[in-house]
Amino acid sequence: MGDLGTFLSLIGRRRGWMLAGGAMALTSALSGIGLLAIAGWYVGSAALAAGTGLVIFGISVRVLLRGFAVARVLGRYAERLVTHEATFRLLADIRLWFLECAIPLAPLKLGGFRGGDLLSRIVADVDALDGLYLRLLVPSVVAVVVAGAMLVLLGAFSPVIALTVLALLATAGLVVPAWMRRIGDASGAESVTAAADARTALVDMTQGMAELTAHGALDRQLAIIAEAEERLIGAQRHQAALAGLSAALSGFAANLAMLAVLWLGSQAIAAGGMAPAVLAMLVLAVIASFEAVSPLAAAYQLVGRIRTAAGRVLEIAHAPPSVTEPEAPTQMPTGNDIALVGLTARHEAAIAPALDRIDLSITEGSRLALVGPSGSGKSSLLTVLLRFLDYESGTLSIGGVDAKTLSGDALRGRMAMLSQASQIFAASLRDNLLIGRPDATDSDLTAALENAGLGDFLTDLPQGLDTWLGEGGVAVSGGQARRVALARVYLKDAPILLLDEPTEGLDAESERDVLARLAKIMIGRTTIMVTHHPAGLDLMDRVIRLEAGRLVE
Amino acid sequence: MSSPTASADPDSRNAIQGRMAWLNSRIALARAPLVLAIGLGAAGGAVLLAQAWILAGLLDAVISGGEAVSDRLGDVVSLLALYLVRVGLSHGAALAGFEASARVRISVRRAVTHKLARLGPSYMKSRSSGEVASVAMEQIEALDGFFGKYLPAAALAWVVPATILAVVAGLDWGAAIILAIAGPLVPALMGVIGMGTAAAARKQMATLARMSGYFLDRLQGLATLRLFGQAENELVRSREIADEFRVRTMRILRVAFLTSTALELLASGTIVLLAAHVALAMSGQPLIPISGTLTLPVALFVLLLAPDFFQPFRQLTTHYHDRASALGAAEALVAILDQPDPPAGPGTTIDADRPVAVSLRNVRLDYGAKSDGGRVALDGVDIDVAPGEKVALVGQSGAGKSSVIELLLGFEQPSSGDIQIDGKPADGHAIREIAAWAGQASRIFHGTIASNIKIGAPDATDQDVRAAAEAARVTDFADLLPDGLDTAVGERGHGLSGGEARRVALARAFLRDRPLLLLDEPTANLDRENEALVVDAIERLSQNRTVLIATHSPAVIERCDRSIRLEAGRVEAEKVEVGNG
Known part of the structure; x- marks a missing residue:
C-alpha cells in the first residue's frame, strides 16, 4: 500500500476532522456493544425473575441503558456526518493538490495526457479514494478497539469464551478481508481502468463528433464505448459477487461465535460457573461486536480499486516537472536583454536536440523574426524562453541574470505571447480577458477589446462582457479567438512579446488587420516572432533562420 | 460564473413526476431479474422466521431448562444450515439486483450514446463535451443503486414486515398491534424527511457535471493559464467548485442520515415497548390487555423477530438516496433522450461512381433563435458546382464558408431552401456517404496514427494507409517516431502538433x-x-472529383477553377479566377 502513503499525509492535513470522525465511530460502536450487553443482562435477569421483580440493579441499569441507547443513536448520526464531511473535504483537497501538481507539467509533460483521461483522474479516480478513510481507516481502528474491548469483557467471565470469540473476530476482520483483497484486486483495478477507457471513448465521441459523423465512423465508436462498458460491468459483477461472499463469510463467523458462546456458556451454567443473565449479556455483546467488524471484508475488497485510482492520480502528481524552479529565486533584473550562449535543449522523446548550441542575443526593444521549416526548433526556442522546456547545456540569461535562478512565473510575467492556439475558456468574456490582467476594470477590458478589433463583437453580444464563451456558450470563430488572445496581450502589457505564427489560419484581411495592431503593440517592446509567412517580416529588424535546431543566419 | 442554461423549474411536482415516470418505465428492461431479486429476498425472510423459532427454543432450553447447548446439537446444526441457506438466498438476490441494474444501465447508455450519435455535431457545438461525457458515464452509473438495490428493497419493505406481522398476530395480538402501529410510521417518516432530497440530488448531479466540464476545460487550457501566471489563481476558483460539490453532497447525505437515525430511534423505541409488553405478558399482565399469558419461547421468538421487522425498512432508508440520485440523473438523461431527432431526409442514395453536381438553392441557416443571441449564418445562398469542378469558398472568418460545408455534411439542417446533388434533393446522410472531408479542428482519437487515418475506411489495407499517409505528408513525421504509423496517439498517447493533426485529417x-x-x-x-506539397496532393486527389474548399490560402485558391466569395452569410461575388486551367 506504499502508493497510499502520499494520501495518508494529505489526510494528516485534516487531522481535526479525521480524529473527530474516528472518535465518533468508536463512541457509537462501543455504545452499541454496551447497550446490547446491558440489555441482555437485564432481560436475562428479568426472564428468570419472571415478573417478580424487574428492578434488580434498579434505576441505575435503566439509566445506563438509556445513556448507551442515546450515545449509540446520536453517535452513529454524528459519526456519519463527521466522517463524510471529513472525507469530502479530503477529496476536495486531493483535487486541488492534483491541479497544483499538474500546473508545472503544462504544457509539455501534460501533452501526453489528453482531456478525457485527465478528467477521469481528477473526477472519478479521486472519488474512488473516498473509501480510504471512510471504509478502510476508520473501520480498521474501530475493529481493533472493539476486539480489545471484547477481550477484556469476555475475559472477565471466561478466558475460553474470550479466546474463541477473538479467533472468530480475527477471522471476520483479518482473514476474510485479506482473502477478499487478494481475489478482489484484479477486478477492482479493472473496474477503474475500464471506466477510464469508457470515459476516454465517450470524450473522443463528444469532442470528435464531427469527424466521426463525416467519416461514417460513429457506429465503430459506439462499439468501442459498448466494449469498455461491458468490461466495466463484468468487473463490477465480480466485485458484487465478492461483496456477497464476504458478507456471507463474516456473517457466518458471527453466527458461529454466537453459538460457540451459547455452547460454552451453557456448559458453564450447568457447571454452576456462570449466571444465566451473564450468558445473555455475553451473547448479545458478541453479536454487537461482529456488527463493528463485518464491514471490513467488503472494505478491503476495495483496496484494488483504491490503489489503481491512487496510482493514476499519482502518475500525474509525482511526474517530474519539465523545469525545476529554483529554491530561492533571484530578484528579477531591471533590464530585459536576452542572451543565449551555446544553448542546447531536447524534448524527452526525441533523439536529436530540438535546439543545438544556439548563440543568440536579443537586446531590449529589438525585433527578431525566426524562420525555418516545421520542426526546425522555432517554437522550441520560444518554449525555452518561457521556461516551459529546460535546456541541458549552455546558458540563457535575462537582463544579465541566469534564467535558472529566476522564478518561472516572474520570468513569464515579463512576456506576453500570441500563438496559433488561442485558448478560449468556458467562462464569461470578462473572465476570459481577466486572465490577461486580473485587476483590470471593465473599461480596461472594453479598451483592450477595441484595440484587438473586437469592439463590434462586444456590442453584438447579448450580455456584453458577461456573455458565456466557449463550450456551452457562444461559439467563437478562430479569428475571434485570436483577437481575444490579442486583447489579453494588450492587457498584460509585458515588455517582451513572443509571437508564434500569430496570423496563422486567418484570412488575408484579418491577417493584415492583426499585423497592423501588433505593429502598434511592438513599439517599445522586445519582439520575437516565429513565422513561415513573409507577411509581417517587414516589421522586424532582423531575420534569422533555424534548421534542424541550428542557427543559419 | 454560473452555467448559462436556464429552463422551467426542474423541482416542480410535475417535473419530478415526469422523471419518476421515466425511471419506472425503465423497469420493464429488467423485470425478470427484479422479480427474482424480490422473490429470493422474500424467501430469505421466511428462513429468518424459522431461524428465530429454533433459536428461541434453544435459548429457552438453556435459560429456563438449564440445558447445555451440546445437548441440542440438532438445533445448532439446523441454525447453521439455515444460515447458509439464507446467505445463499441473499447473495442470489444481490446478484439478481446487480443484473437488473446492469441491464438498465447498458440499455440507457446505449440509448443515450446512440441518441448523441444521431444528434451529431450540431448538438455538441453548444454543449460542454465534459458535461455530456459525464452524463453518459457518471449519471448513468447513478442509476445503479435505484434499480439494483432500492427497487428490491422497496418491495421487500412491504413483504417481509407484513409476513412477520401475520406470524406474530397468530401468536400474540398485543405484540402484533405494537408492530402494526410502528410499521406505517416508517414510510411516513421517510416521506417527510426525504421530501427535499430529490431537488438536492438533482442539484448535486448538476454540480458534478459542471465540475467535470470545468476541470476538463481548465486542464486543457493550463498552458495558457501558466503563460499569464494565472494558474494559481485558478486554484482558488477550483477550490470553490470542489467545495460546492462537497456541500451539495453533504446536503443529501445529511437527510439520508437523519432518516436512518429517526428510523433507528423508532425501531429501538418499539423494541423496548415490545420487550416490556412480552415481559409483562409472561406474568399475565400484558401492556396491551388483549394478549393472553405468553410462554418464554414465544416471548423470545417475538423479541428476536422485532429487529428483523425493521431491517427491511433500514435497508430501504440506506438506499433511499439512490432513488434521489437516480431522479437527479434522470433529468440530464431525459434532456438528451427527449431531443427531437434531426429530420430524416428523402433517404435517397447517390450513385457514387462519378463526380456529382452540387447545388444550394436559396439556402438559409439560423444558429439558435434570434431572441437568445442566435444569428443568421447563411441568408439566401445559391451555389452551383458542376461535376468535377473545383471551387474555393473564400471570405472573412465567420462569413459562412464552414457553414456551407456543415450543411452539405448534414451537421446542420437548413432553415429553408434546398440542397441538391445532381439536381435531386439529398440529405446529409446520403452526401456523407459520397464525401471525404477534412475539418478545421482535427480531432485525434485514442488509438494509433494508422487507426486514425482509417477512421473513414476501416477495411483499408496497410498499403493503402501508408499511401494515404505519404500523400498527406504524415509519414514525414510518423517515420521519425519509434513505432511509425503504429505510434499510439490521442488520449494517453503521443501528442501531435496542430499541423501534424491536420495532415492526419487530410490522410x-x-x-x-x-x-x-x-x-x-x-x-x-x-x-x-508543406503547404505546397499538400496543395499538390490535393490537386492529385481532385482529379475526377467535385471539390469544395473553404480556404484563405492564395496558393489553394490559385489552383481552383473558380472561387465563391461569401460575406455575412451571402454570396458576395462569384467570379471565375484565372486558375491554372
Whole structure:
C-alpha cells in the first residue's frame, strides 16, 4: 500500500476532522456493544425473575441503558456526518493538490495526457479514494478497539469464551478481508481502468463528433464505448459477487461465535460457573461486536480499486516537472536583454536536440523574426524562453541574470505571447480577458477589446462582457479567438512579446488587420516572432533562420 | 460564473413526476431479474422466521431448562444450515439486483450514446463535451443503486414486515398491534424527511457535471493559464467548485442520515415497548390487555423477530438516496433522450461512381433563435458546382464558408431552401456517404496514427494507409517516431502538433476516396514548403472529383477553377479566377 502513503499525509492535513470522525465511530460502536450487553443482562435477569421483580440493579441499569441507547443513536448520526464531511473535504483537497501538481507539467509533460483521461483522474479516480478513510481507516481502528474491548469483557467471565470469540473476530476482520483483497484486486483495478477507457471513448465521441459523423465512423465508436462498458460491468459483477461472499463469510463467523458462546456458556451454567443473565449479556455483546467488524471484508475488497485510482492520480502528481524552479529565486533584473550562449535543449522523446548550441542575443526593444521549416526548433526556442522546456547545456540569461535562478512565473510575467492556439475558456468574456490582467476594470477590458478589433463583437453580444464563451456558450470563430488572445496581450502589457505564427489560419484581411495592431503593440517592446509567412517580416529588424535546431543566419 | 442554461423549474411536482415516470418505465428492461431479486429476498425472510423459532427454543432450553447447548446439537446444526441457506438466498438476490441494474444501465447508455450519435455535431457545438461525457458515464452509473438495490428493497419493505406481522398476530395480538402501529410510521417518516432530497440530488448531479466540464476545460487550457501566471489563481476558483460539490453532497447525505437515525430511534423505541409488553405478558399482565399469558419461547421468538421487522425498512432508508440520485440523473438523461431527432431526409442514395453536381438553392441557416443571441449564418445562398469542378469558398472568418460545408455534411439542417446533388434533393446522410472531408479542428482519437487515418475506411489495407499517409505528408513525421504509423496517439498517447493533426485529417480524406471532396482550411498551420506539397496532393486527389474548399490560402485558391466569395452569410461575388486551367 506504499502508493497510499502520499494520501495518508494529505489526510494528516485534516487531522481535526479525521480524529473527530474516528472518535465518533468508536463512541457509537462501543455504545452499541454496551447497550446490547446491558440489555441482555437485564432481560436475562428479568426472564428468570419472571415478573417478580424487574428492578434488580434498579434505576441505575435503566439509566445506563438509556445513556448507551442515546450515545449509540446520536453517535452513529454524528459519526456519519463527521466522517463524510471529513472525507469530502479530503477529496476536495486531493483535487486541488492534483491541479497544483499538474500546473508545472503544462504544457509539455501534460501533452501526453489528453482531456478525457485527465478528467477521469481528477473526477472519478479521486472519488474512488473516498473509501480510504471512510471504509478502510476508520473501520480498521474501530475493529481493533472493539476486539480489545471484547477481550477484556469476555475475559472477565471466561478466558475460553474470550479466546474463541477473538479467533472468530480475527477471522471476520483479518482473514476474510485479506482473502477478499487478494481475489478482489484484479477486478477492482479493472473496474477503474475500464471506466477510464469508457470515459476516454465517450470524450473522443463528444469532442470528435464531427469527424466521426463525416467519416461514417460513429457506429465503430459506439462499439468501442459498448466494449469498455461491458468490461466495466463484468468487473463490477465480480466485485458484487465478492461483496456477497464476504458478507456471507463474516456473517457466518458471527453466527458461529454466537453459538460457540451459547455452547460454552451453557456448559458453564450447568457447571454452576456462570449466571444465566451473564450468558445473555455475553451473547448479545458478541453479536454487537461482529456488527463493528463485518464491514471490513467488503472494505478491503476495495483496496484494488483504491490503489489503481491512487496510482493514476499519482502518475500525474509525482511526474517530474519539465523545469525545476529554483529554491530561492533571484530578484528579477531591471533590464530585459536576452542572451543565449551555446544553448542546447531536447524534448524527452526525441533523439536529436530540438535546439543545438544556439548563440543568440536579443537586446531590449529589438525585433527578431525566426524562420525555418516545421520542426526546425522555432517554437522550441520560444518554449525555452518561457521556461516551459529546460535546456541541458549552455546558458540563457535575462537582463544579465541566469534564467535558472529566476522564478518561472516572474520570468513569464515579463512576456506576453500570441500563438496559433488561442485558448478560449468556458467562462464569461470578462473572465476570459481577466486572465490577461486580473485587476483590470471593465473599461480596461472594453479598451483592450477595441484595440484587438473586437469592439463590434462586444456590442453584438447579448450580455456584453458577461456573455458565456466557449463550450456551452457562444461559439467563437478562430479569428475571434485570436483577437481575444490579442486583447489579453494588450492587457498584460509585458515588455517582451513572443509571437508564434500569430496570423496563422486567418484570412488575408484579418491577417493584415492583426499585423497592423501588433505593429502598434511592438513599439517599445522586445519582439520575437516565429513565422513561415513573409507577411509581417517587414516589421522586424532582423531575420534569422533555424534548421534542424541550428542557427543559419 | 454560473452555467448559462436556464429552463422551467426542474423541482416542480410535475417535473419530478415526469422523471419518476421515466425511471419506472425503465423497469420493464429488467423485470425478470427484479422479480427474482424480490422473490429470493422474500424467501430469505421466511428462513429468518424459522431461524428465530429454533433459536428461541434453544435459548429457552438453556435459560429456563438449564440445558447445555451440546445437548441440542440438532438445533445448532439446523441454525447453521439455515444460515447458509439464507446467505445463499441473499447473495442470489444481490446478484439478481446487480443484473437488473446492469441491464438498465447498458440499455440507457446505449440509448443515450446512440441518441448523441444521431444528434451529431450540431448538438455538441453548444454543449460542454465534459458535461455530456459525464452524463453518459457518471449519471448513468447513478442509476445503479435505484434499480439494483432500492427497487428490491422497496418491495421487500412491504413483504417481509407484513409476513412477520401475520406470524406474530397468530401468536400474540398485543405484540402484533405494537408492530402494526410502528410499521406505517416508517414510510411516513421517510416521506417527510426525504421530501427535499430529490431537488438536492438533482442539484448535486448538476454540480458534478459542471465540475467535470470545468476541470476538463481548465486542464486543457493550463498552458495558457501558466503563460499569464494565472494558474494559481485558478486554484482558488477550483477550490470553490470542489467545495460546492462537497456541500451539495453533504446536503443529501445529511437527510439520508437523519432518516436512518429517526428510523433507528423508532425501531429501538418499539423494541423496548415490545420487550416490556412480552415481559409483562409472561406474568399475565400484558401492556396491551388483549394478549393472553405468553410462554418464554414465544416471548423470545417475538423479541428476536422485532429487529428483523425493521431491517427491511433500514435497508430501504440506506438506499433511499439512490432513488434521489437516480431522479437527479434522470433529468440530464431525459434532456438528451427527449431531443427531437434531426429530420430524416428523402433517404435517397447517390450513385457514387462519378463526380456529382452540387447545388444550394436559396439556402438559409439560423444558429439558435434570434431572441437568445442566435444569428443568421447563411441568408439566401445559391451555389452551383458542376461535376468535377473545383471551387474555393473564400471570405472573412465567420462569413459562412464552414457553414456551407456543415450543411452539405448534414451537421446542420437548413432553415429553408434546398440542397441538391445532381439536381435531386439529398440529405446529409446520403452526401456523407459520397464525401471525404477534412475539418478545421482535427480531432485525434485514442488509438494509433494508422487507426486514425482509417477512421473513414476501416477495411483499408496497410498499403493503402501508408499511401494515404505519404500523400498527406504524415509519414514525414510518423517515420521519425519509434513505432511509425503504429505510434499510439490521442488520449494517453503521443501528442501531435496542430499541423501534424491536420495532415492526419487530410490522410483520412485521401484514404476515404470519394467522388465529392469537402475541405475546410486544409493548409492552415502548414509551413510554405508543406503547404505546397499538400496543395499538390490535393490537386492529385481532385482529379475526377467535385471539390469544395473553404480556404484563405492564395496558393489553394490559385489552383481552383473558380472561387465563391461569401460575406455575412451571402454570396458576395462569384467570379471565375484565372486558375491554372
